[in-house]
Amino acid sequence: MPNYTTSYSTKGRKPHKRRASTGQLPRAQQRARRPGERYLRHTQGFGRAKRIMRGPRRRDSRRPYVIIAIGCAALLFVASIVWYVNRNVTISLNGADASVRINSSIETLIADQELSVRAGDLLAVDDSVLEKRGGEAYSVKVNGRQIDNDDLATTKLTGGEEVEIGDGRDEYEEHDIEATVIEPSLTVEGSGAISYVETWGVPGRSEVWTGKVSGKTEDRGVVQEAQDCVVRARSVSPDSGKYVALTFDEGPSSYTNEILGILAEHDAKATFFLQGDRLLDNRAAASTIVGAGCEVASNGMSDTDMSELSADDLRSQLTEGFDAVEGAAGVSTAALRPPYGLFSEQNWADAMDLVGAVVTWNLDSGDYLLPGADQVVDNVVGSVGNGNIILLTDSETTGEQLLEALPQIIEQLQDEGYTLVTLSELIATDEEMADAVDLTKVEMPEDAVLPQLNADDEGEGE
Incomplete structure (x- = not known):
């Protein structure tokens, strides 16, 4: 057998039991700790940290397109605003259509269109020419309104305007003006029971000019005609039906309430011209008249011939009379029946701004003559006509006669087909x-101003 040795033991090993981890180094490598010394783990600064393996990051392929779309939308929005602000609009220029940028000025329009126009001349006060082409540069009208040359740069066009641009007008040199006012006169035209201002008087003007360049003085004559005042007199002519108005002067009296009772009993209305000084002791009568559906107006402050009064006295009579009626009745009126029916042209000239209408009959x-009730009835019923204003008197003197005559007057007028109404209701027909x-x-x-009477007209009545 080969003569070798092994580097490991051939004896079987005993099973090795792994100790529970204590978080400390193996005892063979463990060293004694010094007091206050801290043990540093691998993950706290040495050793290789465990790498967390992730897959490759996925890129959103749609993102660039979204950005491009948003950018395009923003550019389109800005472009639309720029277009809207600078869009062209159509106007009519000297009868033909023309295209201009919105809010262009007339000055810009003239420059863009290269219009060939001739400036006016600068004239002396006597109409002689001081400077050729020294007048207005252009004559400009927008929708029929003349535009001053100083305003051409600030007059804007928004579309649809009718613009006319032509040769400039002649202009006068700077000049001093000596003016004379032409007062309106007064005429009274027509005839009838109701008089009112048809045309108000407006003053005219004549001028004398002195040129600051030429030094010339020129009487320019009448530069503005006066509008004369016209007072129209006429009677009511109902468009259809049969109507009359009963009117009572000089009240209120102690008979006023009984008169109202008779009117109510016959379903008739009337107008009461109240005298201001008689309202002082019987204010309640005015509101009673109004409450009964009848009408109140003024008979002046007192029983005075107004045609004989000065302007100041007349105005006091009228103002105090109207105020007395309004204060007692709670309604305003500008209708006047002057005592005796006298109101002259001079009265109109002095106080037409206070009177809505002068109403006679x-x-x-004839009841104030005390002819008896039967005669009063005959005077009215025998002469009545459609649209008539009938004069009756509400006074202490005529009261008994009136209470006897009034029911007969009303009944016979109604039998003839007349409706008895207030003055305002009669006018409305x-x-x-x-x-x-x-x-x-x-x-x-x-x-308007109050007119002046001609010398030949002063003192004449209606």
Whole structure:
């Protein structure tokens, strides 16, 4: 047999029991610990850390396309905004369609279109030419409105405008102006029981110019015509049906409530022209009249001939009378029946801004003459016509006679087919007059003034 030895034992080994791990080095390699010394594990700084094996990272192949799509959408959005802000719109230029960038100015339009226009001349105050082409550069209208040359750079076009651009207008040199106001005059036209302002007076103007360049002085005459005032008088003409208005002057009286009772009993309405000083002791009567469905208006503050009053006194009479009615009745009125029916052209010139309508009458009952109830009935029923305003008197003197005559008047008028209404209701039956007359207020235009009477007209009545 070969003469060799083995490097390992051929004896069987006893089974080896693995000790439970204590987290310490084997005893053969363990060294004594010094006080305060800490044991460092392999994973805390030496030895090879166990590598965690992972598969290769997967790359998202769709990501670049998403980014590209978002970028394209953003570019498209920005482009659309730029297009919208700078888009072209169509206008009409001198009767033909033209395309311009939105919000372009007139100044830009003129430059882009290369329009051939001629500037106006600069004129002296006497119309002689001071400088050729020294006037307005262009005459520009947008939708019919003249545009000043100083505003051409700020007037923007948004589409659809009708633009007219032509030769510039002549312009006058700078000049001083001495102006004279032309006062409107007054005329009263027509006839009838109701008078009102049809046309308000607007002042005119004449001028004298002195040029700052030429030094010339020129009377330019009337540069603005005055609009004269017209007071129209006419009566009500109902468009259809038969209507009359009973009206009572000089009230209220101690008979007013009984008059209202008779009206209510016959389903009739009326208008009461109340005297301001008589309301002082009987304010309740005014609200009672309104509560009964009838109408109140002014008979002036006192029983005074207004045609004899100065302008200041007239205005006081009117204002105090209207205020007294409104304060007692709680409703406003601008309807006036002047005492004796007298209201002159001078009265209109002095106070037309206070009076909505002056109301007289078509039919005078004559009851203030105390002819007796039967005669009063005959005076009314025998002469009545469609649209008439009938004069009656609510006073202490005529009261007993009126209470006897009134029921007969109402019944006979109703038998003849008439409806008895307030003054406002009567006016409403005439469409033309209803559009022209307002009994509740006065609306004087801002540019209107009170007229001046011609010397020949002063003192004349209606």
